[in-house]
Amino acid sequence: MAKSEGPSQPVEVELPPALVRLFPGSTARMAIEAASVAALIQALDARWPGMRDRLCDSTPRIRRNIHVFVDGARADLDTPLRPGARVKIVTAMLG
Template structure:
């Protein structure tokens, strides 16, 4: 199963979301759909109506920048990284 790793900033917004979880997914899009089943509303937070990953969110599969169509293997790790801002 593929692993999804979430940052604390998303966990703060979605307390039901696990910091790490394993999902059956062939693509990043499928992994985000599985994540939304665990933490409803997560998909809308990460994707726009395109659907494409929102501009301020970056996703990486096995440390390589990814899109929704990027394939995921059974041993892949998906990192979801929101932009950090502030002063």
């Protein structure tokens, strides 16, 4: 997984309902300190072990059925996060 660079920064995160149901104690919206999408996923996994495995595959990349958007733009693990960024994690429908 990519490493974060620079200081951590609070960002707003929105999780899909499917993840919230799988991880008791998680919420649909929260603030987390992270300098990159990779660091954000690490922080989520630290709070709710196993969440990283739901979001990333072993290569590591974001799973193909998961989409991460930062301020409305599609993101990957290396995407940096600015203070106050809005991160939305969405599960895609596969057919």
